[in-house]
Amino acid sequence: MPDVAPELVTAATAIVAAVRGRRPLVHRIGPGVTAPIVANGLLAAGARPLVTDTADEAPALVRAADALVVGTGSLSGDARAGIPPTVAAARDAGVPWVLDPAAIGVAPVRTRLAHDLLRQGPAVVRGNASELLVLGSGGSGGRGADAVHDPEDALEAAREVARRSGAVVAVSGAVDVVTDGDRVVRVEHGSPLLARVTGTGCLLAALVGACLAVAPEDPVAATLAATWWLTLAAEDADPLGSRTPVGPGTFSVRLLDALDRFEPTSLAELTEGNRER
Template identity: 40%
Template sequence: MTLLPLGDYLEALRHTTPLIHCITNYVAMNSTANLLLATGASPAMLHAQEEVAEFTALSSGLSVNIGTVSAPWAEAMLTATATANQHAIPWVLDPVAVGATTYRQQLCGQLLAMSPTVIRGNPSEILALNGLKSQGRGVDSTSTTEQAAEAAIALAKQQGCIVAMTGERDWVTDGRQHYQIEGGHPLMPRVTTLGCALSALVAGFVAANRDHPLAATTAALACFAVAGEQAGSVAQGPGSFQVALLDALYQLTADDLSANARVVAIDAI
């Protein structure tokens, strides 16, 4: 597959303004909504079992994040993903700290059975999902992207989906084609929930580019990386970085993304 200019995928998102249903953690709701709005998507945050199926059917894309999961939320996640599948709505799984507890592992096993379109996680989470031992520390990653590359490819093949690993370098694969994305800024890990928000952004890009989920996921990560670099050039610390990142995403043009994205196709491993 040859990628179109990455700005084309951003242009599609802004043209369609996809409604992204986010079942995400308490910490991430506000920042995720603001990031989606700044980029051009329309966010919705709800998780009540009584309405989740009805609303998922109305949405363009779904992002499921298990960060502050509880039993009622888990049921809502399973209902939402089943509904997404029934209506051919793309959805993204963010398996936050999946290696930390048995409960998270069991839930993610159920969610994997619901066939996510994209899995977005750090290397430790991807290793844990693939059944490999990894010393993940909470939501942090203690494994490098390179160490998890084979696990990502295996997971993508097994699930028939896109796997996006994010870290110092980002990595996207569908099991056959692989792309590495460079960029971002060292302040990004100092601002909580940016990874959670990125998963929702991936859902937005894929919802707006349904026929090209691998390319759309790559474009979403590249968009985040370019905006992160721009924000870091003016930020004085984590607080101002968060504000600058929203501004950078809002101001980013399709041409800027196409010109400044650093994406490299990786040979088969």
């Protein structure tokens, strides 16, 4: 497989810079347990979070947002009632949105909801391999939010989801995979500690939303920009060869600092660990 196309890296670099310059407002509906790292991560990246999930207010507020991110994890009654009309309002207002089908498979309510939402035109779907297998081929899912499959196991399911929905699909794991149904890009960056901190997947979905907000016409580049941003920041937060081991608590704080100091120009040197086919 060749290195990732230079034009994708150039586009991603411009997108990260645009997030910093335009400070998009990202409306996020998702589990409360991950709200702090998502909100703080967006702020560290230069975006602004909006966290409202009630049917009384979310559909009105989303019209003022630059992007919407919908996560199905820890689905509350308020979110269950608020998500469908909020997505409908976003579509009506032309606000691009991201579907994060967290922990679907065993859970019947959120699984049905995720399948319904997939038909509502998300620009990007971001999940782990087990979640994408549920959406693409009717798999049984993982154990809660934990994946029991590798992204390569879900590649064909992800491509099927992309072709069927028209969305760009990002599969998170040790090697992240991004596809539009035809093009496939692999990202071999990150840290094992990403899987030991609650909410890093939700944070990635929110970063995708921030990048999509400034480049709605290029969801592939926006998704890659967010994926590179988080995974390279994770490497910065957990440097190889460090004499002092980094644990998950320290890592979570250092990750926010790394997101904040991330320089868009660092993407220009991306070659190793990024492959396209």
